[in-house]
Amino acid sequence: MIGQSTGPFFRWDWVFSHLDLVWEKVVEHLVLTGVALGVGMALSLVLSVLALRWRRTYTPITWVTGALYSIPSLALFAFLVPITGFTLLTAEIGLVSYTLLILIRNIVAGIDGIDPAVRESAIGMGYGRRRLFLEIELPLALPVIIAGLRIAAVTTIGLVTVTALIGQGGVGFFILRGLSRFFSTEIVLGTALSVILAVSVDLALVLVERALSPWARRRASA
Amino acid sequence: MIDFLGEVVRWLVETWDGLVLTQPGGAVIDQGFRSGYVWRIWEHVQVSGAALLAATLIALPLGAYFGHTGKGGFAVVSVVNIGRALPSFGIVALALPITIGLADALPFISSGLGFLPTFVALFALALPPIFTNTYAGVQGVNPETVEAARGMGVTEGRILREVELPIASPVILAGIRVSAVQVVATAPLGALVAYGGLGRYIIDGFAIRDDVQIFAGALLVAGLSVITELLFSWVERRVVPHGIRPATSREVRRAAA
Secondary structure, rough: HHHHOOOOOOHHHHHHHHHHHHHHHHHHHHHHHHHHHHHHHHHHHHHHEEEEEEHHHHHHHHHHHHHHHHHHHHHHHHHHHHHHHHHHHHHHHHHHHHHHHHEEEHHHHHHHHHHHHHHHHHHOOOOHHHHHHHHHHHHHHHHHHHHHHHHHHHHHHHHHHHHOOOOOOOHHHHHHHHHHHHOOHHHHHHHHHHHHHHHHHHHHHHHHHHOOOOOHHHHOOO | HHHHHHHHHHHHOOOOOEEEEEEOOOEEEEEEEEHOHHHHHHHHHHHHHHHHHHHHHHHHHHHHHHHHHHHHHHHHHHHHHHHOOHHHHHHHHHHHHHHEEEHHHHHOOOOOOOHHHHHHHHHHHHHHHHHHHHHHHHHHOHHHHHHHHHOOOOOOOHHHHHHHHHHHHHHHHHHHHHHHHHHEEEEEEEHHOOOOOOOHHHHHHHHHHOOOHHHHHHHHHHHHHHHHHHHHHHHHHHHHHHHHOOOOHHHHHHHHO
């Protein structure tokens, strides 16, 4: 057991001979993350609209999502296992729970930060509540919302590795298997892939933000 | 559901001083005091406390130095970003080959398993919040205040100790609290590298599919992290110098009267 550890710390040849598996787990990781962020964003939008329309609900909403956010990740998955078992559903419920606080805070802060004069003029031009939200408030709040999405994405990508313990895990699969076999190459590979994914998705979201808010770019270049 | 919760409560009542397993054949094995959760909590607190203390001793002076001199702003941003992108599970796992290598190389380390890799991983995780908060807190002190002290002939060392650190103390303590909670929340993963602590119940429960033990372990871990958060918030309120504490509602009322 100990003797194995004196082998090379990282074996590139192992990685190259397992590229299919690596690719499979990277895709699984991105799917787990994407679903969690998609569901998290949808729920957060609904809850944020609720909080913006009825201010009183904002405190209880942040209280509940804050409590979810503060549960240690392993404990949260452990709470769910007796109910939903070692399934994808358990992983996704846990992952979604952690995105809510960050996303809701940023959506509400982003919309709150809009210049009231802009809102007034839109209402003056005959915008209804629905069009005001979809066509004025959301686009203007986009930079703040995407800032929240970036934090949620990076956090989620790290947390996905933990779901290896309940039979999911994306690249966390390598970390867990590396641990059980005392094979450092897999541990390093899993950790490095998770960091690379987090950094890449973060950068991709910056590009998305720039593509979706061309007015800000024009102002910056002017 | 009620039955399940009842069993969890029974587990919590019976297991404080030792885990008793009933084998499929009917044989009963008492695993002894060190498998009970009183001992597991002690193990959990031990490794968390040691890691937090070590991280504070390293990160606080470094953050204070860089914050005082104003150097290294770019490094701080990098530390924040990397700290967030590093998966805690990966860090705990990565610590294992490192500490096993250390134990092979250094004769005075008896084992590279258990406490050591858990400690190393938690130490690494605790560094970024303390470092960045200390940096931001010290750097954010009003420059006029620092200039005033300098004009009065106060030495740089005393400016840092007697002006900047006390003013920055709420931010620094918040960083230590964030680290503490994160350490207590991540310590359960130490069970994967053969350490004890409360994670044992969850990880072992996963392995033998014992829902009651998994759920009870999760309750204990969540409870300990809530207690950590409350304890450090309380310390924060007590330690911050009176002059820069936010006014309590009673003080505001008194001032208004």
